[in-house]
Amino acid sequence: MKILHLLKTSLGAAWALRQMRELVRLGVEVHVALPGGGPLIDKCQESGIHTHVDQFDFPVGRPWRLAPKIRSLRRLVKEIAPDLIHSHFVGTTLTMRTALRGYSGVPRVFQVPGPLHLEYPFFSHAEMALADRRDYWIASCRWTRNRYLELGIPRDRVFLSYYGVDLNQFTTGNRGTLRAELGLASDTKMVGMVAFMYAPKRYLGQTRGLKGHEDLIDAIRICLDRGVRLTGIFVGGPWNNCIEYEGKLRRYAELKCGDYVRFLGTRSDIANLYSGMDLAVHPSHSENVGGALESLLMGVPTIAANVGGIPDLVSHGETGWLVPAKNPPKLAATIGYALEHLEAGKEMALVGRERAMKLFDAERTSKEIYDIYTRILKYS
Structure with a gap:
């Protein structure tokens, strides 16, 4: 053949x-x-x-x-x-x-x-x-x-x-590495997003990036206003050299959240990064399965937008939490709930890991x- x-x-x-x-x-x-x-x-x-x-x-x-x-x-x-x-x-x-x-x-x-x-x-x-x-x-x-x-x-x-995917790539990293790198207190929850930054395509009517970075920034601000102690971690650089959009995102995050958001750029030590996160969020506007596959294979509690192929892997209340796309208030509420129920989130993530290993x-x-x-x- x-x-x-x-x-x-x-x-x-x-x-x-x-x-x-x-x-x-x-x-x-x-x-x-x-x-x-x-x-x-x-x-x-x-x-x-x-x-x-x-x-x-x-x-x-x-x-x-x-x-x-x-x-x-x-x-x-x-x-x-x-x-x-x-x-x-x-x-x-x-x-x-x-x-x-x-x-x-x-x-x-x-x-x-x-x-x-x-x-x-x-x-x-x-x-x-x-x-x-x-x-x-x-x-x-x-x-x-x-x-x-x-x-x-x-x-x-x-x-x-x-x-x-190559399942051998997803092995548990050092949980303390990320917290030590960022110098965060032990009681600060780390909410992470791993995705390239895709600039809005104006000819499609997009005003925000495809991966939903702005939505998570807005949701983090809402959580902070409600007294939730967290830091948002953004991993991933600009796709297709969209440096200008990356700059806009960083400035927007600083304006909205100050030091409560950290950008780590493009990284190769994904295992250590995911292992350090308390919660992974994937707020994409359009997606096949996306980063939800990675976070569940790493056994990290996961929130993802209810779009495209994500529900093939993330079943609400079974392997993670699903939220409507482009809805920062709902995303914020789910982040707050998830951080209060991390043990249940970890159990769901293990179920999700088993599903991911079978399907992917x-x-x-x-x-x-x-x-x-x-x-x-x-x-x-």
């Missing part, structure tokens, strides 16, 4: 790398096309993945670049002769369908990494307009699968499989992907 994967970045997409690496172990001849300049290229080559450096992200706003991309992708498909093409991003999917519709009979799969484009009718219908009988979908949460069914895609063309084991999910390939190729 020979599969060509399409990525729009070589800087992130660790979830795609894990999947491709496991597929190689299953005996699949894996090829990947991705842009140059990032560490993912070497990691792919080290994993036995045939690597082709090219950028197939759809050139929104630069239509004159589309024709060369079409020619390049057609040439690559002819050279590799894959049994199936697997795209992991909306942009690469649009390019794939534009280039190969009516040109190649190779089945095409779009594994949907997040639901954002499906939340806007213009973009969801634009994606549908380019699809034909050679196209299949792998939703990575139930919300996404149900949305495609609502859009009229037959059930036998929409699959469900989560992007897996990369070895299991990659076998699931292999089985999906087999089904598609059998009936194509």
Whole structure:
């Protein structure tokens, strides 16, 4: 079996790398096309993945670049002769369908990494307009699968499989490291958020960042006004070099909360950071599963927005607490409640950890992907 994967970045997409690496172990001849300049290229080559450096992200706003991309992708498909093409991003999917519709009979799969484009009718219908009988979908949460069914895609063309993680990465760190680093008193509760900072997309009508940083800052202010003794910990730097937005967030937090909020920037010692938190919060406006997976795998009591694929993992009152997105007062009330019931939160987090280990084991999910390939190729 020979599969060509399409990525729009070589800087992130660790979830795609894990999947491709496991597929190689299953005996699949894996090829990947991705842009140059990032560490993912070497990691792919080290994993036995045939690597082709090219950028197939759809050139929104630069239509004159589309024709060369079409020619390049057609040439690559002819050279590799894959049994199936697997795209992991909306942009690469649009390019794939534009280039190969009516040109190649190779089945095409779009594994949907997040639901954002499906939340806007213009973009969801634009994606549908380019699809034909050679196209299949792998939703990575139930919300996404149900949305495609609502859009009229037959059930036998929409699959469900989560992007897996390496479970060995999630081992308990030193609980005291973070508190000592920040010099916080032993009775100060640490409420943490681990996420990149995504600047608002004005063309989508967004006024706040996608991950909900501003909402958590507002909620922390409400908690402080109610006498809750806590410090907010924000881990993660600006995505796509949005330095200006990072600066605005830091200034907003200082204005609202002063020294009761700390920004730690991009960090690699996630185990120690999560282990030091009393409570993890994920207030995203749109999300697949997001950071809730990490905090529950670390056994940290978790609050998350009730959006996208998060309810696949976080069941309210069972594995954590769900709150409506974009609602700082409700988020503040839930933070206050959770901090008063941390033992119950820890018990729920352990239940959540067991669920996460079953659903998101990369070895299991990659076998699931292999089985999906087999089904598609059998009936194509």
